[in-house]
Structure formats: structure tokens, C-alpha cells
Amino acid sequence: xxxxxxxxxxxKVVEEPESLNMLLxxxxxxxxxxxxxxxxxxxxxxxxxxxxxxxxxxxxRRITDNETLEVVTMVYGGLVNKKIVAGLQARGCNAIxxxxxxxxxxxxxxxxxxxxxxxxxxxxxxxxxxxxRLLINENVTPVIAPLTHDGKGNxxxxxxxxxxxxxxxxxxxxxxxxxxxxxxxxxVLLDAKDEDNIIYDLDYDLFxxxxxxxxxxxxxxxxxxxxxxxxxxxxxxxxxxxxxxxxSGRGTRLI
Amino acid sequence: xxxxxxxxxxxKVVEEPESLNMLLxxxxxxxxxxxxxxxxxxxxxxxxxxxxxxxxxxxxRRITDNETLEVVTMVYGGLVNKKIVAGLQARGCNAIxxxxxxxxxxxxxxxxxxxxxxxxxxxxxxxxxxxxRLLINENVTPVIAPLTHDGKGNxxxxxxxxxxxxxxxxxxxxxxxxxxxxxxxxxVLLDAKDEDNIIYDLDYDLFxxxxxxxxxxxxxxxxxxxxxxxxxxxxxxxxxxxxxxxxSGRGTRLI
Numbered sequence: 001x002x003x004x005x006x007x008x009x010x011x012k013v014v015e016e017p018e019s020l021n022m023l024l025x026x027x028x029x030x031x032x033x034x035x036x037x038x039x040x041x042x043x044x045x046x047x048x049x050x051x052x053x054x055x056x057x058x059x060x061r062r063i064t065d066n067e068t069l070e071v072v073t074m075v076y077g078g079l080v081n082k083k084i085v086a087g088l089q090a091r092g093c094n095a096i097x098x099x100x101x102x103x104x105x106x107x108x109x110x111x112x113x114x115x116x117x118x119x120x121x122x123x124x125x126x127x128x129x130x131x132x133r134l135l136i137n138e139n140v141t142p143v144i145a146p147l148t149h150d151g152k153g154n155x156x157x158x159x160x161x162x163x164x165x166x167x168x169x170x171x172x173x174x175x176x177x178x179x180x181x182x183x184x185x186x187x188v189l190l191d192a193k194d195e196d197n198i199i200y201d202l203d204y205d206l207f208x209x210x211x212x213x214x215x216x217x218x219x220x221x222x223x224x225x226x227x228x229x230x231x232x233x234x235x236x237x238x239x240x241x242x243x244x245x246x247x248s249g250r251g252t253r254l255i
Numbered sequence: 256x257x258x259x260x261x262x263x264x265x266x267k268v269v270e271e272p273e274s275l276n277m278l279l280x281x282x283x284x285x286x287x288x289x290x291x292x293x294x295x296x297x298x299x300x301x302x303x304x305x306x307x308x309x310x311x312x313x314x315x316r317r318i319t320d321n322e323t324l325e326v327v328t329m330v331y332g333g334l335v336n337k338k339i340v341a342g343l344q345a346r347g348c349n350a351i352x353x354x355x356x357x358x359x360x361x362x363x364x365x366x367x368x369x370x371x372x373x374x375x376x377x378x379x380x381x382x383x384x385x386x387x388r389l390l391i392n393e394n395v396t397p398v399i400a401p402l403t404h405d406g407k408g409n410x411x412x413x414x415x416x417x418x419x420x421x422x423x424x425x426x427x428x429x430x431x432x433x434x435x436x437x438x439x440x441x442x443v444l445l446d447a448k449d450e451d452n453i454i455y456d457l458d459y460d461l462f463x464x465x466x467x468x469x470x471x472x473x474x475x476x477x478x479x480x481x482x483x484x485x486x487x488x489x490x491x492x493x494x495x496x497x498x499x500x501x502x503s504g505r506g507t508r509l510i
Contacts, residue, residue, distance in 0.1 A: 047329075051305050070334060074302075077352075078333020079325060082402065082410055086356045090408035094386070096357045097332075101341045103351050103395065131349070131395055140358065140386055147337065153345035155337055 003032035004136065004175035008164035009182045011039040013243045014080055020087065022243060023182075028091045029247040033136050033175065036088075036095075037144045037164040040080035044072050047079075060219055064119040064157040072157050076145040084143050095141045100148035101155055103131040106163065108148035108156050122148040122156025124163070127170035165226035165235075172234035179235050180251075181223055182243045187252035188216060188224070202240075203255045204228055227254050258287035259391065259430035263419035264437045266294040268498045269335055275342065277498060278437075283346045284502040288391050288430065291343075291350075292399045292419040295335035299327050302334075315474055319374040319412040327412050331400040339398050350396045355403035356410055358386040361418065363403035363411050377403040377411025379418070382425035420481035420490075427489035434490050435506075436478055437498045442507035443471060443479070457495075458510045459483055482509050 007027060013019045027036060041062065045055045048071045056063040064072065081097040088095035100106025100122075108122030132142055144167065146160035161181065168179040187198035190210075199206070207224055210216040216224065220240075227238040231254050241251025262282060268274045282291060296317065300310045303326045311318040319327065336352040343350035355361025355377075363377030387397055399422065401415035416436065423434040442453035445465075454461070462479055465471040471479065475495075482493040486509050496506025 047306070050307070051302070073337050074329035074333040076333070077337045078329040078331070082328050082332045082354055082356060085354070086404045086410050087408050089356055089359055089404055090406060094359055096353065096386075098351065099337055099340070101337060101344055101350075101352075104344055104349055131351075131390065131393060134389060134393065135386065138386060138389065149341045149344055151345060153342050155341050 001174065001176045003178065004035065004171055005030050005032060005178045005180065006035045006037065006164055006168050006171070007180045007182060007246055008037040008160060009039070009243055010160070011041040011043065012184065013182060014038045014084060015040065015043050019243065020084070023246075024084070024087045024091055026243060026247045028088065028093045033139075034141045035136075035144065035167065036084065036141065037146070037160055037167065038080060038084060039146060039160040040076045043080060044075040047071055047075055058116050058118070061118060061121065061159070062157060063117070064121050066120070069120040069155060069157060073147060073155055077147055081143055081145040088141060088143065093141050094139060095143050096135060097143045097145065099145045099155070100158065100163065104128050105132060105144075106148040106158070106166065107151055108158055109150055110154070110156060120154065120156050122150065122158040124148060124158065124166045127166050129170050129174070133174060161223050161226050165230040168230045168235045169233040172236070177235045178237045178239070179227070179230055180239045180241055180246055181227060182241055182246060184242060186242050186245060186250070188220065188240050190215060199252050201255050202252050224254070256429065256431045258433065259290065259426055260285050260287060260433045260435065261290045261292065261419055261423050261426070262435045262437060262501055263292040263415060264294070264498055265415070266296040266298065267439065268437060269293045269339060270295065270298050274498065275339070278501075279339070279342045279346060281498060281502045283343065283348045288394075290391075290397045290399065290422065291339065292401070292415055292422065293335060293339060294401060294415040295331045298335060299330040302326055302330055313371050313373070316373060316376065316414070317412060318372070319376050321375070324375040324410060324412060328402060328410055332402055336398055336400040343396060343398070348396050349394060350398050351390060352398045352400065354400045354410070355413065355418065359383050360387060360399075361403040361413070361421065362406055363413055364405055365409070365411060375409065375411050377405065377413040379403060379413065379421045382421050384425050384429070388429060416478050416481050420485040423485045423490045424488040427491070432490045433492045433494070434482070434485055435494045435496055435501055436482060437496055437501060439497060441497050441500060441505070443475065443495050445470060454507050456510050457507050479509070
């Protein structure tokens with residue numbers, strides 16, 4: 001099977017021109033087929049504030065009322081996504097920027113209200129890769145914004161880490177998939193105070209042990225849960241790294 | 256050659272839920288391959304105002320400084336485009352929302368500064384339809400936002416009427432292209448006070464005569480210039496109509 005590398009980058013990297021340029025320089029060096037999945041939360045929060053819309057977060061997830069949905073649609077699907085596409089085109093990489101609504105790529109349903117009403121937040125039902133694979137096989141690079149749709153005309157705000165692992169799992173049926181989660185550190189740290197003390201090989205038992213000891217915490221936990229799930233579903237390699245290391249492949253490898 | 260209908264709709268139609276729904280209901284009834292090109296100027300102006308950015312227009316064209324470029328990228332490429340895509344998906348039409356940067360569809364250059372500095376406004380150089388045709392032939396419907404790129408990483412704000420005629424001209428090499436310009440009236444009016452007094456068949460001489468007599472004026476002039484240029488370049492039919500008539504094909508036909 002052909003190699004397909006899926007890179008998920010958080011908002012911070014893609015929202016600042018300098019780190020975005022560094023990311024894109026590294027990204028185009030990756031050989032084989034590629035997909036970029038991006039966030040954009042900081043810009044969304046900033047623009048919402050300028051528009052007088054208050055941002056409410058619960059456990060790191062954005063409460064997405066109707067106005068907030070408009071903001072994330074603009075920011076993720078427009079501003080951040082199209083800047084990346086233009087930047088990749090300038091580097092000779094034929095990119096296409098899409099959301100989960102485009103090509104019916106990712107179907108989701110509005111998260112049911114239990115203790116918290118997250119609003120227009122989508123939980124993924126299924127991924128339809130048919131037309132996207134057609135493009136990939138023509139050497140087109142999809143750039144995916146973290147939005148899905150419910151098939152009834154509603155866009156839904158969906159966590160970018162989850163989108164990356166769902167996409168990776170679906171594409172693993174057709175390609176040898178390498179999934180890289182990029183964040184600020186070089187990998188998962190054994191000691192938060194020592195940036196170089198990286199866990200190079202992380203298995204599920206060690207992850208759970210580190211979690212119970214509080215070494216691995218907060219946003220890293222769902223990221224790793226997503227990563228191990230993807231690995232179990234046939235994704236060849238899952239790597240936690242930063243955007244400077246995506247072409248070398250250094251970081252924390254899930255085993 | 257297969258039939259391809261290209262519909263250009265202005266901002267007003269796509270920005271109000273009621274007229275957008277009516278448009279999309281009509282649009283999906285069109286048989287054969289389809290492309291939708293949209294504007295979004297009113298929303299851009301509104302959101303710019305909320306963000307404290309002043310909108311400056313010269314001859315109906317938006318002066319696009321860096322901040323305004325961010326607004327139109329968000330609004331055209333994100334908000335308006337993705338709402339249309341989700342609405343089409345809900346109607347069983349497999350849409351993909353793109354700009355001229357995606358798939359390297361439309362190359363443009365920043366308009367040279369003469370009397371007026373339009374800022375990041377693009378004049379079209381060429382259209383590359385290769386990958387978009389691949390999608391169309393799979394029954395995918397492209398929804399195109401009025402943005403182009405310069406190949407150096409810059410997005411450019413580009414008139415949607417121009418994009419529609421440029422796209423139509425390129426695709427006329429491969430398809431039998433029907434280009435419909437939708438606006439508020441049922442067609443080009445002989446008498447602005449009589450909404451039903453439509454010119455059904457308009458040739459170039461009559462256009463120029465009506466223009467010199469002030470019967471055809473303002474924004475309709477560049478629209479018709481674009482339309483006649485497209486017709487001359489191999490587009491099978493150019494129709495000026497409103498969004499309620501796109502499936503019936505009534506309106507002003509350029510001959």
C-alpha cells in the first residue's frame with residue numbers, strides 16, 4: 001500500500017506566520033501522499049471577542065452556540081484553512097482546503113445534551129473517503145478544517161484530534177498511514193520541567209501508568225486515547241511530536 | 256460534450272436563509288453537471304463593520320487592504336461557502352467548496368496601482384481545470400468563492416462575475432457550458448420601472464445601444480461585458496436571470 005502521512009497541527013502553530021511557514025516548509029518535505037488537519041481555536045477566540053461574542057470552554061471544548069458556529073466556520077473553514085492552502089500552493093504542493101461537509105467527508109451528529117449542552121458540536125459517525133482518495137491519488141494534498149456536518153444542512157464544530165484519528169482509521173483501509181500529532185513539545189515528556197526528557201516509545205500500559213501518576217495529563221490524555229485507538233484500528237504509526245520534527249519523524253512513538 | 260451549468264449568484268441571495276434555500280432547491284433541480292459561483296459582499300461589509308474595519312468601495316469594487324483580505328477570506332471562503340455546501344449536501348448534492356487557490360484553480364496577479372490602489376484585488380491570469388474536472392466527472396458540484404491566489408502565498412479578492420466568466424470559458428473547452436448570472440430582476444429590463452419588461456434576446460449591438468441610451472447601466476455593464484466575452488469564447492449560452500428561474504431557464508439570453 002502507498003504511504004499516506006496525516007499531520008495534525010494545533011492552532012498555535014498555524015496561526016502565527018513564522019511557525020506556519022516553518023511547518024509548511026517541513027510539511028512539503030514529507031515524501032508520499034499527505035493530509036494536513038488543523039485547528040484554529042486561538043484565532044476563533046480572538047475574532048469572537050472582537051465581534052462581542054463570549055467564548056465559553058468546558059474541559060477544553062468550546063460551547064458552540066449559533067453565533068460561535070458562524071465564527072468557527074469563518075475562522076477554521078476560511079481564514080486559517082485558505083492561508084494554509086495558499087502557502088502550500090506557493091511551495092508547489094497542490095493543496096485543497098476542505099471541511100467534513102465538503103465531499104460529504106465526515107458525517108457527525110450534534111452531541112446529545114447530558115450535563116452540558118455543547119451546542120453545535122459534532123461527534124463523528126462515519127468518514128467517506130471516496131472522492132478524497134481520488135484527489136490524493138492525483139497527488140493533491142487535502143487540508144482539513146475541524147468542521148463536520150449532519151447531512152441536514154448543519155455544520156458542526158468537531159475536535160481536530162478526533163478528526164485526525166477518524167480520518168487516519170478510514171484511510172488505513174487503503175494506505176499505509178502514518179499519523180503525526182504536532183504540539184508545542186518534542187514529544188510526551190517524562191518530566192514537564194525537562195523538555196528533552198521524552199518518552200520515545202510509549203505503550204498503552206505505560207500511558208495508563210503515567211496517567212495515574214499524573215505525568216501525562218490534561219489535553220494529552222484524549223490525544224493519546226485517540227492515537228492508541230487509531231493504532232489499534234490499523235494505522236501503521238502514531239507519533240507525538242512538534243512541527244519542527246515532522247519531516248525527520250522524531251518524537252514519541254505509540255507502540 | 257456533456258452539459259455543464261455554471262450559476263453565479265450575488266451576495267444578497269446567498270446571505271439570507273430564505274432566498275438561499277429557494278436558490279438551493281432550484282439549483283439541485285438542474286440536470287447535468289453544475290458549478291455554483293457565489294459572492295458575499297454584504298456579509299463581508301457587515302462583519303468588517305463589527306470588527307471595526309471600514310469598507311471602502313470604488314466603482315463597486317472593494318478596496319482590499321490586509322485586514323479586509325482577512326475578512327473576505329473568512330466570509331467568502333468560510334461562512335458563505337460552507338453554508339452553501341452543507342445546504343447542498345442536505346439536498347443530496349455532493350458539493351465541494353473551494354476558492355481559486357484550492358487545486359490551483361485560478362491564478363491571478365495583484366491589480367497594478369494606477370489611479371487607485373485596490374490592494375489585494377486579483378486580476379485573473381489563468382484557470383487550471385484538471386482536478387476540478389476529475390471531480391465534476393464524478394458528479395461532484397464545485398461551489399466557488401470569489402478568491403484567487405498569486406502562487407506566491409497570497410490570496411486575492413476577485414470579482415465573482417469575472418470568476419464565473421473565466422471559469423465558463425475554460426470549461427467550454429471540455430463541456431457544453433450554460434452560464435447563468437442571477438441577480439434581483441428576472442432579466443435585463445427595457446424599463447427599470449417595469450419588472451416584467453424584459454429583453455429576452457440581447458445581442459451586442461442592442462446592448463451597446465441600450466448602454467448609450469442609459470437603459471443598461473452600472474453593475475449590469477461589466478456583467479454583460481463578461482457575458483458577451485464568455486459567449487464569444489465558446490460558452491454555449493449566457494443567461495441573465497434571477498434565482499427563482501434558474502431551473503426553468505427564463506431570462507435575458509445573450510445572442
